[in-house]
Amino acid sequence: MIKNVFETVVLDELEKMLIRQAGSIVHYPKGHTIFAAGDFADRVYLIESGWVKIYRLSTDGRRVTVGSIRSPGELMGLAETLWGGERTCFAGAINNVSLVVLRKNKFEELMATHPFLAIKIAKLLGARMREAEGIIHEMVSWQAPGRLALTLLKIGERCGVETKGGIRIGLPLTHEELANMVGTSRQTVTSLLNTFKQEKSITYEGREIKIVNPDKLAKWII
Amino acid sequence: MIKNVFETVVLDELEKMLIRQAGSIVHYPKGHTIFAAGDFADRVYLIESGWVKIYRLSTDGRRVTVGSIRSPGELMGLAETLWGGERTCFAGAINNVSLVVLRKNKFEELMATHPFLAIKIAKLLGARMREAEGIIHEMVSWQAPGRLALTLLKIGERCGVETKGGIRIGLPLTHEELANMVGTSRQTVTSLLNTFKQEKSITYEGREIKIVNPDKLAKWII
DNA sequence: GTTTTAATGTCGACTGGATGACATTATGAT
DNA sequence: ATCATAATGTCATCCAGTCGACATTAAAAC
Numbered sequence: 001m002i003k004n005v006f007e008t009v010v011l012d013e014l015e016k017m018l019i020r021q022a023g024s025i026v027h028y029p030k031g032h033t034i035f036a037a038g039d040f041a042d043r044v045y046l047i048e049s050g051w052v053k054i055y056r057l058s059t060d061g062r063r064v065t066v067g068s069i070r071s072p073g074e075l076m077g078l079a080e081t082l083w084g085g086e087r088t089c090f091a092g093a094i095n096n097v098s099l100v101v102l103r104k105n106k107f108e109e110l111m112a113t114h115p116f117l118a119i120k121i122a123k124l125l126g127a128r129m130r131e132a133e134g135i136i137h138e139m140v141s142w143q144a145p146g147r148l149a150l151t152l153l154k155i156g157e158r159c160g161v162e163t164k165g166g167i168r169i170g171l172p173l174t175h176e177e178l179a180n181m182v183g184t185s186r187q188t189v190t191s192l193l194n195t196f197k198q199e200k201s202i203t204y205e206g207r208e209i210k211i212v213n214p215d216k217l218a219k220w221i222i
Numbered sequence: 223m224i225k226n227v228f229e230t231v232v233l234d235e236l237e238k239m240l241i242r243q244a245g246s247i248v249h250y251p252k253g254h255t256i257f258a259a260g261d262f263a264d265r266v267y268l269i270e271s272g273w274v275k276i277y278r279l280s281t282d283g284r285r286v287t288v289g290s291i292r293s294p295g296e297l298m299g300l301a302e303t304l305w306g307g308e309r310t311c312f313a314g315a316i317n318n319v320s321l322v323v324l325r326k327n328k329f330e331e332l333m334a335t336h337p338f339l340a341i342k343i344a345k346l347l348g349a350r351m352r353e354a355e356g357i358i359h360e361m362v363s364w365q366a367p368g369r370l371a372l373t374l375l376k377i378g379e380r381c382g383v384e385t386k387g388g389i390r391i392g393l394p395l396t397h398e399e400l401a402n403m404v405g406t407s408r409q410t411v412t413s414l415l416n417t418f419k420q421e422k423s424i425t426y427e428g429r430e431i432k433i434v435n436p437d438k439l440a441k442w443i444i
Numbered sequence: 445g446t447t448t449t450a451a452t453g454t455c456g457a458c459t460g461g462a463t464g465a466c467a468t469t470a471t472g473a474t
Numbered sequence: 475a476t477c478a479t480a481a482t483g484t485c486a487t488c489c490a491g492t493c494g495a496c497a498t499t500a501a502a503a504c
Contacts, residue, residue, distance in 0.1 A: 398481080412482060
């Protein structure tokens with residue numbers, strides 16, 4: 001059923017080196033906002049370590065995680081920088097983060113001199129496009145339980161740690177944040193997670209979630 | 223509020239000529255399926271005339287329009303071809319359509335020899351990415367009336383015809399299709415459209431919709 | 445440690461919108 | 475014109491999920 005929830009195109013070492021050489025490294029502490037909506041989108045970031053969440057704010061102030069979570073090795077701020085206007089979303093450091101920053105003109109220069117990089121970027125955006133379309137599809141046609149289950153599986157696959165007895169999601173994700181990703185209310189997430197826990201699809205480890213039975217969890221997806 | 227619902231990156235004539243020379247032209251009659259989920263994604267299309275809708279099918283057979291509608295001058299089938307696996311969505315000809323077909327290897331060759339094309343493709347995908355993220359945001363945080371209103375405005379902007387007394391949407395869009403785009407039921411669309419009509423934001427012209435008062439319509443967005 | 449604050453658990457009232465059922469009206473086909 | 479089919483209008487029913495309100499628990503801050 002879920003063979004491959006995720007299809008990521010990753011940069012290879014050469015490509016990363018090119019970016020590192022053209023850019024410079026910066027660090028952000030946990031909780032810091034790396035960029036915000038309204039900022040001029042004139043730089044892209046390569047994540048060296050740490051996790052970053054991309055989200056938007058709706059008019060009523062609700063936070064909506066829209067671009068999911070970016071992990072080490074990934075580029076972020078890409079789409080908006082290529083477009084060149086103002087950013088429409090925020091990037092927040094989930095934990096301490098190190099990034100390579102690269103200014104827009106340098107980045108475009110790099111693509112122009114290294115066509116294979118430009119093609120790679122295009123492929124990467126293509127993959128993200130597919131992912132985004134998948135999310136739209138899910139949002140429209142699935143109910144809350146399925147959306148939450150899939151979101152957990154995706155996060156697990158992307159930034160979970162394989163341990164004995166399951167995949168631990170080592171991120172400080174509150175129910176509210178999950179609710180924002182899934183498009184539901186905090187209360188619904190709380191009770192759904194408890195349902196999953198009773199079913200022994202997941203367990204709590206302190207406040208962190210561990211996926212014990214991915215297949216059982218995947219049953220909710222429909 | 224809605225200054226610019228749409229941000230499209232368009233190919234210039236030179237870029238289109240490159241594609242035309244490398245590919246070949248084909249025609250599809252109204253209603254025909256240009257590609258389907260499961261097909262191997264080995265070609266991209268440049269639309270010369272006509273409109274194409276991109277949609278997915280959910281497990282229960284419901285149609286979900288996910289990538290909106292593509293108009294003349296636009297590329298389609300891009301993201302999946304760059305990725306290279308199977309298609310996950312369908313492309314259906316809304317009316318008679320002429321397209322340039324370009325095979326994947328030819329397309330990649332073109333990008334490799336013309337870096338500026340590769341960069342353009344990246345920018346184009348970046349713009350679509352932003353759009354897709356916008357849709358996710360809307361799906362999550364708005365109710366049916368707002369989603370429908372915005373969808374009408376977007377379609378109007380993209381493929382509407384400016385006439386005295388409003389923008390005519392000259393597409394055979396049924397309530398069911400709108401429902402699929404908006405993620406709601408056919409009945410809800412029917413009654414919402416009637417509400418809009420009573421408010422004189424829109425009128426019917428036979429079965430086609432004309433947006434008479436975009437600002438009033440935009441009021442529903444929140 | 446104690447206090448403050450944030451996160452979670454739980455409940456009942458309320459509601460947007462889905463669903464099914466059916467009438468009506470277009471639109472096409474022959 | 476006549477029939478068949480697809481699209482629209484309208485309604486009553488029902489339920490998932492929201493919202494507010496509050497208790498409880500965990501984590502930070504002091």
